[in-house]
Amino acid sequence: MAFKIFKEKAAWDMIGTASTMGMHMVSGTLVGLTMGYFLDRWLGTEPWLLLSFLLVGIVAGFKMVIEDSQRILRKQKDEDDDKGV
Template sequence: MAEDKRQLFRSLGFLSSVGISMVAATFIGLAMGYYLDKWLGTHPWMTLIFLGFGIVSGFRNIYILTERELKRQQKENQKDSEGKE
């Protein structure tokens, strides 16, 4: 039972980090583009370009986090299967 709760909290932590990562990257890209537009007078082009960069960066972060989690789960499964033999 304790292992199930531990796995649940790991999953919740992973999902929250994925969501935060996507939102933060998108917001940072949007903010950078907005302030560059104000500074350079290029409204709305820098906002759109950097919003796109932020979205791409967010998906890249999700990919990296997912790969890391899958590797961790594989190692955990290998340890479990070795311990049962």
């Protein structure tokens, strides 16, 4: 049965992290865009803050994805170490 996989705690953990990564990339960009848009409207500096904050948002999104993948890698390494001992 395919449901057997859910009896393992590591599987739950992995599903969580994997389904997070896509969302993290998009939400970082969206937050950057929104911040830039409203700062522009407030300070009247169109379109510079929008563009720079969009860039910052994209970078932040990628950074979160990298952190997520590092977490997966670290977890796998821990498990491999456990098996080795």
